[in-house]
Amino acid sequence: MPEIQPFRALRYSPAAIDDQARLICPPYDVISPSLQRELYEASPYNAVRLELPMEPDPYKAASERITRWLQSGVLTRDDEQALYPCFQTSTDSAGHEHIRKGFFCALRLYEFSEAQVLPHERTLSGPKADRLNLFRETGMNISSIFGLYADEHLEVDRLIGEFVDGNEPVMDEEFQGVRNRMWKISDKGLIARVQQVLLERKAYIADGHHRYETGVAYRKLRAAENPSHTGREPYNFILTYLANIYDEGLLIFPLHRMVHNLQGFDPGEFIKRLEADFSIRQLKGRGELSAYLDAHTSEHAFGVVTSRGTFGICLKGMAAAILDGVVSGPLQQLDVVVLHEIVLRRMLGISPEAMRDQANLVYTENDCEVFDAVRNGDIQVGFIVKPTTVRQVMDISAAGEVMPQKSTYFYPKIMTGLLFHEL
Template identity: 55%
Template sequence: MPDIMPFRALHYKQETMNHAEKVLCPPYDVISPARQQELYELSPCNAVRLELPLESDPYQAAMERLLEWSRIGELVRDAEPAIYPYMQTFEDAEGAVYNRTGFFCAMRLHDFVERKVLPHEKTLSGPKADRLNLFRKTKTNISPVFGIYADPDKAADRQIAAFASSNPPLIDAVFQDVRNRMWKITDKEIVEKVRAGLQHRTVFIADGHHRYETGLNYRNERAAMNPAHTGNEAYNFILACLANMHDEGLIIFPIHRLLHSLEQFDALAFRRQLEQYFVVTELPHREALKRYLADEPSIYAYGVVTREYMLGIVLKGSPEELLDHATPDSLRKLGLVALHEIVLGRLLGITPEAMAKQSNIKYIKDEAELYAAVENGAAQAGIVVKPTTVQQVVAVSESGEVMPQKSTFFYPKIMTGLVFNPLD
């Protein structure tokens, strides 16, 4: 386990935290231009003005705003180090209620080769350059990395639950249909028990790969410029929200695929191609497809939706025989790898570069949006996928491999604006 430390958080003043739904925002990578504008209008102090400013020089704007909000007392720094328990209560599409518990802390940055913190997805250079510019200007972690660890005994969870049950939260706000509650623990004995409960455990990055790698790059920059570098400076740590993978509220939703802009795409010819590799079942409606995927035990099962048909398909051969022999074993056990290699690559000719650039593919979380895009002609076909499991994330991470782009959607997102982490 990497070192996890209490830290002196920078956060909104209590009067603002009493109405935190006005100042919270999602992380930058899920904020559309329309949502960005809505968040700007929600409050003159919404965290989007730090996380993703609209100004032509967003990094300078974020820095100036951070300094100004601190000067006028809108943002305040805690006097003593703390960890910050965080609970999110939400419903899934079926109306089932979940409660996910984690806590904010400062987590020591480790290179992946040290195997104390492990990734599971690929990163792109563009977002890392953007976040590095924000780190450099603000010298602050604006939004956290989300990490998960395995503790079946739930030692840290028990400490947090006991504290939360007997203390009122600092924040209790509903944002985008998710209830967000946050506490502050300064008691050194409790903090140490939480830390002890996580000893010798690996952290797997669930969300925030670009932020974590940016943290590494920023640490290296600062260390190189500091002749008195000791390894214990604030820039050696990153703001993290950690949760136990054995928490019943840790949910991964699927990310579906929309196909578009494919030259000479023929839906009927595509169906015949699919029959080479899959057992194909025609289905009458969305509910039937939903039941098909729920009942089909194979991880290599998918839904295919076009204007002409709706299909349930399941791989009819052995993945060991059908997939590229160079594909590592941990990746062969992922349904998305078979989908990308056989359907998108082999049958439709979409290259890995085109997938990364989304030249012919769009990744969406809302299944209703998939059906609407196919019906209105915005997409030529939609692929409905099963969710990746936590166990698959861990297996791929431990193997040293990474999953295909957009393999996981841990829901809900950790909100930005609860706490910030100064790096000076």
């Protein structure tokens, strides 16, 4: 596995601020303008003011705030290097509780070609330019990437679990229905044992591809500017939350597709066109669709929601028979690839560029939103998909492939503001 290191985190000072629940926020890429305003109003010290400032020059605003908050004691630097376990507790729609367990560390940056850190998504130039400006102006990782590793014997889970059971968290706050508890491990012996277990394992990026690639670019810039560069400087590492793929609390939600603004779209004609490649069953709404998808555990099956009704569709033959020569074997196993290539591109004529730019396509993790949007006439057709599995993420990454945009939604998001990593 890539080298992981403890680090001296920059954190909010409990002595300066008593209600730390008002300080944390999601990562920048899921903060809507309305949530951004709401977070600004929550506290003059909310992490959104560093992660996604509203000022005309957001990068300068973030940098100046960091300086002021350090001087005033709002932010404080830990006096020793540490790893930071973080457990996130959430409840699903059925009322079941899930606890995802992981820890924050400093992860050494590698080129993807070195096959130490493996991606599964393509990135866009705009977000990377934005994050690079923030890195350069602030000299800090404000939000963490989310990485996975495979520890089938749960050795790291056991080591960290024993520590957590015997120590009080340094933070215990709830945000958007998710409880975030964080501890601090400074024991060098325990840290060394965690490092040793993970030494031979690869890291897979679950979330934060843009930030990771930005970290690599920033490292190159700093190394070129530093005649005394050794490779041990903090800028050679990036703030990372690592979780075990065998953790029972690791959840991936599906991201459903909603299509709009297609010229001449006719739902009846579209359903007829689907019959060429899919078996089709008309269903009585959301409940029957959920049961239909649950019953199709291995086939490429989807829900189709239109103004003419709700349908369950399942690919008749093998995906390879249709997709050979178009996409690789590992990608042919993914439902979203089958949906994008056969239905969205070939049948509906949505180009890869339009999908990337979301010209005709928007995404939601809430299937109720799909039904509501069709009912209200906001979209022309919605597609309900099953979640990508963690094993598929790892297989695609290991094969050097990348998934279509919005193939995974790891829940919950890693909160920004629990700690920061200085570069």
